[in-house]
Amino acid sequence: MTTVATQIKLTPEHNARPGASMRSRLQDALPKLVLAPSFAITVVFVYGFILWTVYLSFTNSKTFPSYAITGSRAYQRLWRWTFESDPPSSWYTSITNMGIFGFLYIFICLALGLFLAILLDQKIRGEGMLRPIYLYPMALSFIVTGVAWKWFLDPGLGLEQTLHQWGWTSFHFDWIKNKDFVIYTVVIAGVWQASGFIMAMFLAGLRGIDGEIMKAAQIDGATTFQLYRRIVIPLLRPVFLSAFIVLAHLAIKSYDLVVALTSGGPGGSAWLPSNFMYEYTFKRNEMAVGSASAVIMLMTITAIIVPYLYSELREKPR
């Protein structure tokens, strides 16, 4: 085996150019060759299907895709539903829920994650044990989280029932059964799951901050609050970016959590756009409307994420 290897290695040196150029050409092409399959897969299965979805949204596809373009009826229907607030159309419910859920989920996760990370960063005893405890929920699937919280929040099974048995009979917490509050239970479960992970991200960021800077600030007489407010949090800016992107995509693709936790909520009041998309495409055989809603979701995400990424990443070269 080794002899073969050496032979091959020797050949170009002793022999003429063609081999050498072959080899160097191969070397040049190698990264491209290795990347090509994954690049092709991404192009076809991500961007190709995005285009396909856009195309389908302009057809009248029902149960199966149909390829004749028939215009923007699907978008017109969604547009009309966007303003049907009383009684709320399913689409109206979905997008308002997305707003409520997305904002609260991202905001609370960031705030709670940062807070926990700062507390854990105080050189406390048993950190090695506490960290995994907070981090563990992230290892669960949304289905497990959803079912566990469904039981916990169910007034007839979980928290309320237990407290009633302990004697606090006036306690009342039926958000999960209430059409106006059910979306907040999704926020609770979602935050429980993700905030530990965000904490870990912030903790890593905190550990990366140079101790010298902190000492310098302390010598200059900064209070602890000022220290965090003026120095630590601004230094954590890249972590905020990563955490925001992780949370934003988790929020937008939350489908299973809603299904497992609320099975859609009373009268469909816990739907998110992803639930809407699945319902219309696969259950109601209105593939065009489902595709149109998926396209609108993509547009919305793009409108939020792209400017943010642009403003954050542009500063790097300076």
Added chain:
Amino acid sequence: MLRKLLIGTALGSGLAFAAHAQDVKEVEMLHWWTSGGEAAALNVLKEDLSKQGFAWKDVPVAGGGGDAAMTALKAMVAAGNYPTASQMLGYTVLDYAAAGVMGDLTETAVKEGWDKSVPAALQKFSVYDGKWVAAPVNVHSVNWLWINKAVMDKIGGTEPKTFDDFIALLDKAKAAGVIPLALGGQNWQEATMFDSVVLSTGGPEFYKKAFNDLDEEQLKSDTMKKSFDNLAKLVTYVDPNFSGRDWNLATAMVIKGDALVQVMGDWAKGEFNAAKKTPGTDFLCYRFPGTDGSVVYNSDMFGMFDVPDDRKAAQAALATATLSKSFQSAFNVVKGSVPARTDVPDTDFDACGKKGMADLKAANEGGTLFGSLAQGYGAPPAVANAYKDVVSKFVHGQIKTSDEAVTQLVNAIEDAK
């Protein structure tokens, strides 16, 4: 040595080729009957076929209601990989038939005389363009009341014959401190109950025009408003914790005696059977008050796909076995439904099953056998789901009055058509 090997290989491949040219003695079956009772029921068919020498290739996709299974089926069909048969519901069969992927069972159907034995209302879904494309397995009906007999005796109730009787009975239960009505607050359960309410309020003719023909005049009529008002009355008898509950948990409340009655299709009987309860002594089955004589049905079907010729014999055997009297009886006794043909002897069925079979026969002959809109046998899925939305939003208070509900119903159905 070498020559021997060559001959052997040639023989081997020749044999393989010969075997390939013969019929494939295998049926590939996609279904979502994965829970205990359902799997046991399906096993009856599996054994029937294995006696005839057909292997059974199971493709179970779990998830009650079959949404996941239908998504899987869509992918299989799109890839050109048709199963021999798939469990399907109502309009799905017609959708696939319109897409031209279903097989043709007419030969078997003629030989077995399905035209006469299968109710005409079911043939609307199993026959497409004059060709048999599906074999119905069973008939479920949804306009049933399931009552705990011990609770009924305690409150001194009798069988309610009219809607007002029913309200009086629920009042009695309420006074006795039992939850009167066990309901799972999921849209399909609410809509399934509403099917019965509409039939009871407006009568068979009204139900057919409104929920099978989708006649707009009927949909926005005062009778429909009254139906919504009646639904609102019923909802006042449920416990505050009903929203989102699964149907079998609601049934369990009746089984345990926590609640008096559940309005549910006859699959609820499977739960009573599993809890070792006997009809007549432990629980009672009545038709929803005011709907006696009519049957609102849904039916499980085995849709038969356009498989290659070498698999057609296995498919025909599957279809024949599915609609054989012995299988229809054995399967439906376990499943809680009634046979999809009206000439099966009812000896093995319990009291509720016997009543169900007699009702089905009478309804078939009297023209009062209607598809359930909530269960996808009244209209295509887009319309049926729009209907479920409206009913559910009415039950949970997003839609506040029956006037508004009727307007919403008409708009939603118009929109979904």
